[in-house]
Amino acid sequence: MYKLTLIIRYLLKRRITHFAILAVALCVFIVVVVMTIMTGLVEDFKQKNHRFVGDCVVGTDSLVGFPYYEEFMGILKGTNFVEAVSPAVKSYGLLSVRGDNVRRGVEILGIDPVLHARTTDFAQTLHYRAGQPDKAFLPIYDPNALGCVLGIDLALMRSAQGSYVYDDTPMEVAITLTCFPLTAKGAPAKVGAGLVETQHFYYSDHAHTGIAHVDGSCVYIPLEQAQKLCMAGTLQRVNAMHIKLCPDVGLNLGRAKVAALWQEFKRTKADTQDGYLLDAVLVQDWKEYRRAYIAPMEKEQVLLSLMFILVGITTVFIVFVVFYMIVSHKRKDIGVLKSVGTSNISIVALFSGFAFVIGCLGSGVGALAAWLFLSRINWVEGQLFEKFGFQLWDRSIYAIGDIPNHVEFHVLATIVGCAIVSCLIGALFPAYSAARLRPVETLHAGPV
Amino acid sequence: MDRSHVILKVAGVRKSYRMGATRVEVLRGVEMTVREGEFVAIVGASGSGKSTLLHILGGLDRPDKGVVQFDGRDLNRIGARELNRYRNELVGFVFQFYHLLDELNVLENIVLPAMVSRSVVGWLLTRRAAKRRAMEMLEQLGLKERVRHKPYQLSGGERQRTAIGRALMNQPRLLLADEPTGNLDSVTGNGILAVFEQLNRAGQTIVMVTHDERIADRAQRVIVLEDGKIRV
Numbered sequence: 001m002y003k004l005t006l007i008i009r010y011l012l013k014r015r016i017t018h019f020a021i022l023a024v025a026l027c028v029f030i031v032v033v034v035m036t037i038m039t040g041l042v043e044d045f046k047q048k049n050h051r052f053v054g055d056c057v058v059g060t061d062s063l064v065g066f067p068y069y070e071e072f073m074g075i076l077k078g079t080n081f082v083e084a085v086s087p088a089v090k091s092y093g094l095l096s097v098r099g100d101n102v103r104r105g106v107e108i109l110g111i112d113p114v115l116h117a118r119t120t121d122f123a124q125t126l127h128y129r130a131g132q133p134d135k136a137f138l139p140i141y142d143p144n145a146l147g148c149v150l151g152i153d154l155a156l157m158r159s160a161q162g163s164y165v166y167d168d169t170p171m172e173v174a175i176t177l178t179c180f181p182l183t184a185k186g187a188p189a190k191v192g193a194g195l196v197e198t199q200h201f202y203y204s205d206h207a208h209t210g211i212a213h214v215d216g217s218c219v220y221i222p223l224e225q226a227q228k229l230c231m232a233g234t235l236q237r238v239n240a241m242h243i244k245l246c247p248d249v250g251l252n253l254g255r256a257k258v259a260a261l262w263q264e265f266k267r268t269k270a271d272t273q274d275g276y277l278l279d280a281v282l283v284q285d286w287k288e289y290r291r292a293y294i295a296p297m298e299k300e301q302v303l304l305s306l307m308f309i310l311v312g313i314t315t316v317f318i319v320f321v322v323f324y325m326i327v328s329h330k331r332k333d334i335g336v337l338k339s340v341g342t343s344n345i346s347i348v349a350l351f352s353g354f355a356f357v358i359g360c361l362g363s364g365v366g367a368l369a370a371w372l373f374l375s376r377i378n379w380v381e382g383q384l385f386e387k388f389g390f391q392l393w394d395r396s397i398y399a400i401g402d403i404p405n406h407v408e409f410h411v412l413a414t415i416v417g418c419a420i421v422s423c424l425i426g427a428l429f430p431a432y433s434a435a436r437l438r439p440v441e442t443l444h445a446g447p448v
Numbered sequence: 449m450d451r452s453h454v455i456l457k458v459a460g461v462r463k464s465y466r467m468g469a470t471r472v473e474v475l476r477g478v479e480m481t482v483r484e485g486e487f488v489a490i491v492g493a494s495g496s497g498k499s500t501l502l503h504i505l506g507g508l509d510r511p512d513k514g515v516v517q518f519d520g521r522d523l524n525r526i527g528a529r530e531l532n533r534y535r536n537e538l539v540g541f542v543f544q545f546y547h548l549l550d551e552l553n554v555l556e557n558i559v560l561p562a563m564v565s566r567s568v569v570g571w572l573l574t575r576r577a578a579k580r581r582a583m584e585m586l587e588q589l590g591l592k593e594r595v596r597h598k599p600y601q602l603s604g605g606e607r608q609r610t611a612i613g614r615a616l617m618n619q620p621r622l623l624l625a626d627e628p629t630g631n632l633d634s635v636t637g638n639g640i641l642a643v644f645e646q647l648n649r650a651g652q653t654i655v656m657v658t659h660d661e662r663i664a665d666r667a668q669r670v671i672v673l674e675d676g677k678i679r680v
Contacts, residue, residue: 001571002563009551336547339508340561340614341536343528439508440500443547 003350006333007357010326017358020322024362025369027315028419031308032370035411037377038304040404042297048210049290054086054119056255057289058262058281059240063091064186066277067235072265076241081249081257086115087238089226093179095154095219098200106154107217108179110226110238113137119244122220125207127152128170137222139204141172147204148175149220155206164208173203177219179229184274189232197229210401213293235274251285259283312422319355319426327351327430334434335442344435351434355427359420367416374405455622455653456482456505461514463500474500475511476676482655484621487648489667490657496673498657499626505655506541506624507534518622536565540615544627546607548599548614555595558582558613565618578617585613589643605636612643616652623647625656629663641666 011017060066069087076082089110094103117123117133126149129135137147156164178198181189188195201221209215221229223238231237245254262283269275287294327334334347373380381403384390392403463475474497482488492498503509504516507523516523518538526534535541540561548557562578563571571578586592589609599607608628615623625644629637641663648654648668656667664670672679 001566001568001575002560004568005556005563006549006551013551332547333549336549337560337564339506339535339541339547340564341532341534342564343532346564440503443508443543 003346003353006350007354010330010354011357011361014326016322016325017354020319020358021362021365023318023322024315024359024419024423025366027311028363028366028415029370029373031311031415032367032407032412033373033377034304035308035415036370036374036407037404038301039408039411040406042301044404045211045297046287046294049294050286051121051124052209052211052214053286053289054242055245055251056243056258056283056285057240058243058258058283059088059090059289060277060280060282062186062277062280063230063239064182064184064277065089065231065237065239066281067184067233067237067274068265068269068272068278069238069241070236072262073241075261075265076243076258079257079261081246081254082243083246084115084118084244086112086119086242087223088116088240088242089223089230089237090239091179091226091230093177093219093229096176096178098174098176103178105217106177106219107214108177108226108230109218109220110223110230111220112223113220116242119242122207125209126205127166127208128205136220137204139172139202140169142202145202145204146200146222146225148177148201149205149207150175150203151215151218152206152208153212153216154219155203170203170205175201175203175219177201177221177229181228181230181232184233184235184237184277199225199229201225211293233274237274237277255283255285312418315419315422316426319358319423320429322358323351323355323427323430324433326354327434330434331437331442334437335439338437338439339443347435348431351427351431352424355423355431356420359423362423363416363419366419367412371407371412374407377405378402451483451485453484454481455484455519456480456655457515457517458501458505459515459517461501461504461511461516463497463504463509463511474676475504477514478673478676478678480671480678482622482653484653485648485651487644487654487666487668488656488671489664489669490655490671490673491659491661491664492673494659497676498659498673501673502624502626502655502657505622506539507531508541533565536561537618538620539622539624540618540620542608542611542615542623542625542628544630546599546604546611546631548607548610550599553596553598554586554591554602554610554613555579555582557599557610558585558617560614561617582613582617585616589613603636604632605639608632608636608640609643612640612647616647621653623652623654625654627658628656629658629660637663 058072073085073087076085089108091108093106093108095106096103111122113122113133113136123131123133126133126136128140136149139145139147152164156166158164176198178196180195181197183189207215207218207220227236243258245251262281266278269278337347381392458478458480461475461478462473464471464473478501490498490501500509504511510524518534523531523534549560552560559578559582566574583595586595589612591606591609591613594602594606599610602610628644629640632640644654644656645666658664
């Protein structure tokens, strides 16, 4: 009981403990805020990528593509673990607006909009034809014209606040896409002045995936148009098949089943025309397929975690210094306590308990402050932008809506737990030193 | 109480300290006994080893050689746990510089040994009785009006009386006092000695260390410590 009494008194009377609490609170605050935002951004980015590609992809990086996709789609549709599958042609081309000489490089994505909407959230990314993928390539102003869907950043400008200015209907804009069709051998299909294939489209809608490089460079066109523009040969080819697994099928299991089917299918096509193209095809889940984009963010997250380990070490050091000072100042008290029969273990328990209370209070204050700050972070950022023009992320550059501020309870609990453990570690050596003090050394001195 | 009973027996106690490269022998074979109910004063010049001897008697330090027996039990042979119990229940310490805990008030300082000896549950069950005893002592020591005061709000005499109250809280069989009046003026010091005399009349065994022979004369028996040995 005396330990609790002394802990409370030390806590109330010694200003240095208030600084220790503040230091712990600041560390917890920083870690919770940055972890929440960073984790939120990474999770948001992952989910956007997941929604963009579906669960699994059977595809190749080669622009040549691979044939017999319709046959394999038929096999997949016959299984009980695939809900939907859609073929896609992926290539690169040049885009120009009629009346403008500027040509810019774009990523061409040839899709069957209805099938693609079943495997991805394509339908939800549309603006004018939202939820109507069958009409995605039918311009509202002329449903008979051949339409295309542009990535939103190709179609619209973004304000500094991050908002787009939409028109009630899409502007009537004619677009020309130029591409270099490749044969199954990977050679240009044409020679001379007619090397390129050109096709005119009308801007029918734009897609907003929230993935900056997709929204800024992707042009969706009908699958058959893409095949005509980008590929030449007797057999129709695609670059990828996007797959949506049944809800009760796990990602790893589903991918493994698709991979097994693909291996079998590939074997049956080994001796067919252009069958060698199937060798370059991989079966990947969405994380593997989008690895090039997700991995850098995950690496950043790992680096951030390492930085937070340094923050944790700093906390340990701060608590160590504070407790070393407290123990130095409390040598006389330790001697008195020992002279009235306090054991060494009780001295360790006294200072460890003190550290525990500092850890609990500091991390509690830090966690509460972080939670309050995060709950208002978007408002705060809005006010800063409105009054001072400051923005954490320039919305005209980054594909970020609101700053992620959802605090995960398990993350919060882990950070608070780590802070308390850090305090205990920091106090361990000073507490042990205090316990080892010989009372005669501390009591022999004068009153000061 | 059996006044012929030897409560404390010291035989051949030696103690030395290392000071830099040299070793200083402070106690060189001390022999002494204290009977129950006695008021013994140990006198000696500064550096004669009085405080060292008192610390050894109180279990705060261990001798290099020799035997210290309390009630027939050798303090050198008991474990840490028993030694803590010895300091808590069987002896009480009064220091020259009081050594009160600044964060606690007078009452809390006095009940501290009782709190140390009990678990949280044990304390909750017995705290009323402990506080009642502390209040009785505060009344006897003339500190009834100072119960809630902090040590820095007390005079030197009041602080020393608080320290005496703390030393007596667990009703120890032996009270050890290290220069209890050394930091007080003569009037206040006399008051403290009067308290000791009163306690001794009530049966309390007291061993007091002092360098002042006039103060030592207030004790029933005076032991002179000279060059680390008892002068016969």
